[in-house]
Amino acid sequence: MPRATFPRGHPDGAECPGPLAEESSSSSAASPDSFAGSASVAESALLLIGSCHEALRDYETARKTYYRYTDLFPARAGAGVMVTISETWIKEHKCSQAIPVLEETLRQWPKSDSIPLARMRLAECWRTAALRSGGGPA
Numbered sequence: 001m002p003r004a005t006f007p008r009g010h011p012d013g014a015e016c017p018g019p020l021a022e023e024s025s026s027s028s029a030a031s032p033d034s035f036a037g038s039a040s041v042a043e044s045a046l047l048l049i050g051s052c053h054e055a056l057r058d059y060e061t062a063r064k065t066y067y068r069y070t071d072l073f074p075a076r077a078g079a080g081v082m083v084t085i086s087e088t089w090i091k092e093h094k095c096s097q098a099i100p101v102l103e104e105t106l107r108q109w110p111k112s113d114s115i116p117l118a119r120m121r122l123a124e125c126w127r128t129a130a131l132r133s134g135g136g137p138a
Helices: 039-055 059-072 079-091 095-108 115-132
Strands: 003-005 015-017
Touching (some): 039 059, 059 079
């Protein structure tokens, strides 16, 4: 499996596996079928791989992995995963990309436990957008 390492040679030499393949098209990436039919193992693996790449600041790969999770497990994916995806955009200082994800999250899962965090992140993004446009607080 391809591995990502910490930028600039992290002293721990930490690595994480590559994202799961879309349709087993890449022999070097794990496929969902490689988890011996155990959905819970595949779910955990996807979330761990995503968080590993997020920790390594490989946000694009983390997002791909989280979106793959939402494709494979739509019934289990919810506001928490979507807020996590939006946070990868925020960490890259791309609030304009996070805003639509957060707004959709608020519409689709209004009673989720993740909604307070989604609202807070959305407010932060709108504030950032206002400051960048010169509209600052009153």
